[in-house]
Amino acid sequence: MLVGLLVMALQAATIATPTKDFPPPLTEGYFVDKGACPGEGCWLSGRMKWTRPAPVYDRPSPKARKIGALRANEWAEAVDREFHIVPSRGVVREPNSQADKLAKGDVVYIIGYEGEGWMTLWRAGGRLGWAAPDIEPNLADIAWDPAPKTRREPVMWVRIKRAKRPPGWVRDFEGLRCGGQMDRDSDCPPLN
16 A cells, blocks of 8 residues: 555656647748658668769758759768758647656647657657557547648758768658668668
8 A cells, every 4th residue: 555655656746747838949940850860770871872863952951052963873971960840739638658748738749750650749848759549559649730731841851971072961862772770781881
């Protein structure tokens, strides 16, 4: 009985309290996650090969200027990453198993993707992982605001270093080979 009371007291002490709506900062209408590495095994890492041409830009921005192009079968090394996303807003209905991090009534925003259906949420300046009930059933129940029909798609930008051409930023990963840590072909260079 005493142990049960102690456990209840500890659980009550770790329950989150609601915070005010504190949206993430935006740049050109996007939340910019510098150094982002979404997907299993950080799939945009190391030396990668583009099997078809891809534009190279001067900066990661909707206003970026094209400064060149990767050629088909060109190798380049990922040296930095930024994920640009228009955050989705939601309100926590029930925190469920995330009661230590979220409270009923909290306003949260999706600011990134982690892979396998998991997302990164923003809660008043802090970050936490979350997945929809069909992926992880006992996480917070969140009522999401309807998405505007004009919402811009997220953009993953990767700063690349090239052997004989100037560096730049790419956002086209069609035909990419040797990205990340998982399922690498035998001819892919080792990751540092």
